[in-house]
Amino acid sequence: MGPPVGHKLNQNALDNLSAAWPVFRDVQVAWSWAGMIDVTPNSNPVIGPVAQLAGLTVVTGFSGHGFGTSPAAGQLAAELICNTTPLVNPDPYLFSRFAA
Ligand SMILES: Cc1cc2nc3c(=O)[nH]c(=O)nc-3n(C[C@H](O)[C@H](O)[C@H](O)COP(=O)(O)OP(=O)(O)OC[C@H]3O[C@@H](n4cnc5c(N)ncnc54)[C@H](O)[C@@H]3O)c2cc1C
Structure with a gap:
């Protein structure tokens, strides 16, 4: 079980995409998934x-x-x-x- 999907973040990305390229304005998100990423406190490995x-x-x-x-x-x-x-x-x- 992963972390919850950031639907608002995805919508913002989609809004920005269709603002930049109107051809994408009718695109629907078919499926979303969120996962963990390995990062240290100072971002160095x-x-x-x-x-x-x-x-x-x-x-x-x-x-x-x-x-x-x-x-x-x-x-x-x-x-x-x-x-x-x-x-x-x-x-x-x-x-x-x-x-x-
Ligand atoms: C969305 C996204 C985009 C990225 N884009 C880039 C990019 O453009 N350029 C770039 O350089 N890097 C990018 N990265 C980072 C890159 O994918 C990772 O840094 C890299 O894959 C890390 O490799 P790794 O072998 O250390 O770990 P992973 O690839 O995470 O491998 C770890 C493996 O260990 C397994 N594992 C975990 N726990 C256990 C266990 N207990 N027993 C057995 N197996 C286990 C996992 O299943 C996994 O297969 C991106 C990462 C993400 C999430």
């Missing part, structure tokens, strides 16, 4: 080990950018797992940045 569970490496929280950034994210994750020097500074992506 989590890439790296989780100190509380030895051996666990997490790569998540890409919000709307996980396809485009996946090659670089995968490389950073592999470098951290293999304990080699990362090409980029991993600090902004470490899970530990959220630790109290």
Whole structure:
């Protein structure tokens, strides 16, 4: 069971669409669905080990950018797992940045 559909948001989108392109003014929404998206408090993904569970490496929280950034994210994750020097500074992506 997902979150409720934002019908008002969908209607706004449809209104904007038909305002920009009148050919769409008679379009009917046939079906709507809402889902969760993985996003962290500062919108940067989590890439790296989780100190509380030895051996666990997490790569998540890409919000709307996980396809485009996946090659670089995968490389950073592999470098951290293999304990080699990362090409980029991993600090902004470490899970530990959220630790109290
Ligand atoms: C509407 C929308 C548009 C987007 N557009 C873009 C875009 O234009 N460009 C871009 O770069 N990114 C875009 N993204 C983001 C991109 O889709 C995600 O960042 C990317 O898919 C994340 O990949 P992932 O492998 O980390 O997670 P997912 O693709 O979410 O994969 C996780 C998988 O784990 C499975 N899973 C979850 N829990 C369990 C469990 N307990 N046991 C077993 N399996 C489990 C899920 O079923 C899923 O298959 C968009 C996302 C959305 C929602």
